Amino acid sequence: MALELSYQDRGSVIHRLDPRVKLLWWLSINITLTTWNDPLFLFLLLASVFAYGRIARIPVWQGVKQLLPILPFVIFVLLANIAFWRPVHAETAHFIGYVIPRGTPVLPPVPLYWETVVFSVGTMLRLLVLVESTLVLIKTVSPAEMALAVARMGVPPEIGMALSMTIAYIPVVVAQLVSVMEAQQSRAWKVKTSNPIARFRAYTTIAIPTFFRSFQAAEAMAAAMLSRGFGYDIDHRTELEPRRFSGQDWVLTALFAAFLVGGFLLGFFGIVQYTLTMRLLGFH
Amino acid sequence: MPVEEQACALAYEGFGFTYEQGTSEVVRDLSLQLSQGRVVLITGPSGAGKTTVCRAANGLIPHEFKGSMRGRVTVAGRYDSRRYSVSALSKLVGLLQQDPDTQLFNPTVEEEIAFGACNYGLPAETIRKRIERLLELTRLSEHRRKNPHQLSGGQQQACALAAILAFDPQTLILDEPTSNIDPLGSQEVLTLVARLAREEGRATLLIEHKLDEIVHLVDEMLVMDRGQVLHRGSVREVLEHVEYIDSVGLSVPQVTLLAARLRSAGWPLPRLPLDVSEAVTLLEPFIDGPALASLPVPASTCAVGSGSDSAGGASPSAETVIEVSGLSHVYRDGTSALYDLDLQIRCGEFVAILGQNGSGKTTLVKHFNGLLKPTSGTVRVAGLDTARASINEMATTVGFIFQNPDTQICKLKVYDELAFGLRNLGLPEKQVRERVQQAAEDLEIVHLLDKNPFLLSMGEKQRIAVAAVLAMQPSVLVLDEPTTGQDYKRAKEIMDLAVRLHATGQTVVVITHDMNLAAEYCQRVVVMANGRVLLDAPTRQAFQAREALQASSLRSPQVTQLGQQLGAPWAWLTVDEALAALRAVRKGAGNGA
Numbered sequence: 001m002a003l004e005l006s007y008q009d010r011g012s013v014i015h016r017l018d019p020r021v022k023l024l025w026w027l028s029i030n031i032t033l034t035t036w037n038d039p040l041f042l043f044l045l046l047a048s049v050f051a052y053g054r055i056a057r058i059p060v061w062q063g064v065k066q067l068l069p070i071l072p073f074v075i076f077v078l079l080a081n082i083a084f085w086r087p088v089h090a091e092t093a094h095f096i097g098y099v100i101p102r103g104t105p106v107l108p109p110v111p112l113y114w115e116t117v118v119f120s121v122g123t124m125l126r127l128l129v130l131v132e133s134t135l136v137l138i139k140t141v142s143p144a145e146m147a148l149a150v151a152r153m154g155v156p157p158e159i160g161m162a163l164s165m166t167i168a169y170i171p172v173v174v175a176q177l178v179s180v181m182e183a184q185q186s187r188a189w190k191v192k193t194s195n196p197i198a199r200f201r202a203y204t205t206i207a208i209p210t211f212f213r214s215f216q217a218a219e220a221m222a223a224a225m226l227s228r229g230f231g232y233d234i235d236h237r238t239e240l241e242p243r244r245f246s247g248q249d250w251v252l253t254a255l256f257a258a259f260l261v262g263g264f265l266l267g268f269f270g271i272v273q274y275t276l277t278m279r280l281l282g283f284h
Numbered sequence: 285m286p287v288e289e290q291a292c293a294l295a296y297e298g299f300g301f302t303y304e305q306g307t308s309e310v311v312r313d314l315s316l317q318l319s320q321g322r323v324v325l326i327t328g329p330s331g332a333g334k335t336t337v338c339r340a341a342n343g344l345i346p347h348e349f350k351g352s353m354r355g356r357v358t359v360a361g362r363y364d365s366r367r368y369s370v371s372a373l374s375k376l377v378g379l380l381q382q383d384p385d386t387q388l389f390n391p392t393v394e395e396e397i398a399f400g401a402c403n404y405g406l407p408a409e410t411i412r413k414r415i416e417r418l419l420e421l422t423r424l425s426e427h428r429r430k431n432p433h434q435l436s437g438g439q440q441q442a443c444a445l446a447a448i449l450a451f452d453p454q455t456l457i458l459d460e461p462t463s464n465i466d467p468l469g470s471q472e473v474l475t476l477v478a479r480l481a482r483e484e485g486r487a488t489l490l491i492e493h494k495l496d497e498i499v500h501l502v503d504e505m506l507v508m509d510r511g512q513v514l515h516r517g518s519v520r521e522v523l524e525h526v527e528y529i530d531s532v533g534l535s536v537p538q539v540t541l542l543a544a545r546l547r548s549a550g551w552p553l554p555r556l557p558l559d560v561s562e563a564v565t566l567l568e569p570f571i572d573g574p575a576l577a578s579l580p581v582p583a584s585t586c587a588v589g590s591g592s593d594s595a596g597g598a599s600p601s602a603e604t605v606i607e608v609s610g611l612s613h614v615y616r617d618g619t620s621a622l623y624d625l626d627l628q629i630r631c632g633e634f635v636a637i638l639g640q641n642g643s644g645k646t647t648l649v650k651h652f653n654g655l656l657k658p659t660s661g662t663v664r665v666a667g668l669d670t671a672r673a674s675i676n677e678m679a680t681t682v683g684f685i686f687q688n689p690d691t692q693i694c695k696l697k698v699y700d701e702l703a704f705g706l707r708n709l710g711l712p713e714k715q716v717r718e719r720v721q722q723a724a725e726d727l728e729i730v731h732l733l734d735k736n737p738f739l740l741s742m743g744e745k746q747r748i749a750v751a752a753v754l755a756m757q758p759s760v761l762v763l764d765e766p767t768t769g770q771d772y773k774r775a776k777e778i779m780d781l782a783v784r785l786h787a788t789g790q791t792v793v794v795i796t797h798d799m800n801l802a803a804e805y806c807q808r809v810v811v812m813a814n815g816r817v818l819l820d821a822p823t824r825q826a827f828q829a830r831e832a833l834q835a836s837s838l839r840s841p842q843v844t845q846l847g848q849q850l851g852a853p854w855a856w857l858t859v860d861e862a863l864a865a866l867r868a869v870r871k872g873a874g875n876g877a
Binding site: 006007008009142143144164168171172175176179180182183184185186187188189190205206208209212213216217220221222223224225226227228229230231232233236237238239240 | 339342344348369370371372374375378379381383385386387389390391392395398399400401402403404405406407408411412431433447448451650653655675676678679680682683684686688690691692693694695696704705708709738752753756
């Protein structure tokens with residue numbers, strides 16, 4: 001499982017791209033994401049991420065499977081939005097009913113609008129796009145490549161190291177998590193409970209040792225990278241297979257940059273807003 | 285190259301260090317010089333300050349690990365570690381840390397090896413040549429395109445070592461480079477390190493516990509304890525204090541310790557031997573060969589400690605507690621780990637599972653408590669089919685003690701940690717209290733019950749982890765590599781705990797690379813190779829089977845080899861056994877010396 005979350009050279013056209021182009025792809029997706037909340041467009045964006053992953057020879061089923069562990073969190077975000085997000089003009093919004101009816105002791109009434117449902121689905125999709133695009137980036141850019149790319153963009157080597165360590169670190173944390181889960185399972189720990197509070201408490205049981213061990217691992221990994229000359233002289237680092245910014249890199253850079261600017265502006269000027277899907281659903 | 289660089293590759297002058305969060309110096313007043321082509325060994329129990337010495341060599345101390353540093357560390361005669369960055373100093377001082385898993389962060393073995401050399405801007409052609417040579421030296425050629433995390437523990441260590449050697453540092457610092465490797469693999473790595481030091485004139489500082497394998501490879505040896513150097517000199521000089529070194533809990537060559545005890549008993553030995561062949565030469569003149577050959581074979585199949593006939597041990601019953609039939613396991617990535625394996629373990633047995641890295645030992649025992657399910661075949665433990673039994677059933681049947689207690693500890697109070705499994709089982713709080721108290725008393729940690737386990741020492745954490753498993757009163761106890769990364773004293777402490785549990789009738793299964801511990805404690809040995817059982821025999825018999833052991837990159841303890849070479853009719857398993865046997869057959873000694 002840990003290896004599935006790490007870089008694997010699948011020899012695809014994406015793998016051969018300059019790492020800066022891949023980083024730009026990720027930025028274009030995720031910066032755009034901050035301004036969009038329309039579920040339809042976000043769904044298309046998610047589909048484009050899967051398509052990009054497919055070109056990188058990452059099977060779609062693998063991408064879907066790796067989203068499953070965060071599903072409880074995604075559902076939590078969805079429900080939290082449904083419970084707390086209200087349209088600005090509630091008086092003209094499309095009322096469905098009450099999630100918590102009027103007159104419930106202690107709790108205030110929670111109305112539910114179609115706008116809330118559509119917006120909440122959009123928020124959920126944002127989260128899925130963020131996670132899936134990050135996983136695809138991790139699987140297509142090696143940690144060392146990433147550090148180098150960032151350093152060559154003028155970013156201090158320390159930041160490059162932090163970024164590359166984060167990527168290199170994911171399989172290590174997953175491996176720690178697996179061994180911690182095995183240790184707790186050996187003491188009758190189980191997470192399969194319908195009570196969400198019990199489930200949350202069950203997860204804290206694995207979170208504490210995983211955090212503790214991961215902290216130790218991060219310290220050791222940083223020391224190992226420095227002990228092998230990371231950041232010694234970025235400008236004169238040897239590249240065994242020197243990579244030039246190819247025509248393909250330039251074309252994709254232009255494409256992703258255009259998407260970044262266009263997507264951001266579409267969102268910024270309120271075009272890719274949840275109201276679009278509302279209109280398509282027949283709510284005016 | 286300036287003369288001073290040739291003379292002194294690394295120098296510690298009055299070095300001392302206190303970590304930021306610490307209250308006292310972990311290393312005190314260390315002065316040491318490493319010159320080119322020489323190999324220096326530092327050994328000592330946990331907490332001796334060995335890793336701190338390593339970290340100071342390339343500037344990790346004081347730049348990355350903060351604290352108060354005294355004295356001076358100078359690289360290549362002129363670079364003060366306080367004034368140069370870690371990456372600059374590392375060009376001259378290559379540091380290999382303990383855990384290879386956290387030192388491998390590149391997507392392929394090849395890139396991992398190239399990483400440092402590329403950072404230092406070596407010519408591409410030079411790097412390519414070095415990669416080829418190092419792949420060959422470390423026998424990783426066929427794995428060059430693999431992700432380093434797919435390698436076995438030993439291969440990972442070899443890969444991490446190659447990654448350091450690739451940029452050709454003048455000085456090499458190796459912090460327990462063989463902690464995860466089987467005996468023959470360890471010997472290969474250490475021999476390679478020593479050879480490279482001589483051939484390439486590299487100064488090498490080695491931190492090791494396994495003295496057996498290293499005595500002929502090092503020029504100087506230091507024994508440290510609690511931050512101070514206790515003894516230093518040539519290996520022979522230092523091992524003159526072998527009995528003292530043994531008493532502080534370090535693993536010493538068995539034949540050296542045996543000879544020291546014989547000398548204390550009045551044998552006029554001119555010197556202490558460092559290896560088996562030297563011991564044979566030294567001891568042979570004193571031994572009555574025919575008397576040795578006719579020594580009565582002991583009734584016990586194992587050494588004193590856990591033996592069926594020893595005071596502390598329990599006799600296995602006829603009832604089978606673990607029954608493995610036709611077990612095969614294929615991991616999700618397609619790797620086959622076990623092939624049609626059959627094994628029976630009886631109630632109350634103390635069994636060692638041995639084998640080289642990647643032989644399938646851990647995969648096998650993870651089937652015992654249902655962490656892994658068979659791809660084919662069945663595993664039944666105490667009558668339960670582990671593929672079908674519930675988590676609760678398996679947790680109360682098999683207690684699994686993991687290598688690193690930090691994997692297990694999840695509560696902020698020791699009491700809650702011990703109660704964790706019991707509460708998972710849904711036991712009433714009164715019963716939980718009683719069992720926690722009992723386990724804490726058994727492990728002598730009652731005084732820690734209100735403490736935060738994360739703030740305790742590694743030894744205390746290990747006891748807590750064991751107590752937490754024992755509180756669940758499992759009928760089978762599995763210890764996964766209890767000796768890895770531990771000094772001999774702590775490893776023995778864990779094994780002594782296992783002996784106490786075994787004495788109460790518990791079945792104990794231990795996975796280990798440590799032949800001395802297996803010989804000393806276990807009644808039966810199962811040797812695995814390539815996912816199959818290669819040898820399954822009582823301990824005394826198993827350690828006579830030299831060929832089977834060798835086929836699994838293992839070898840018997842030094843005293844067993846000594847006995848075989850002297851002509852003993854049965855395998856000696858411990859120093860005490862060898863001592864008793866030799867004293868009984870000393871020439872002209874009548875009834876022992």
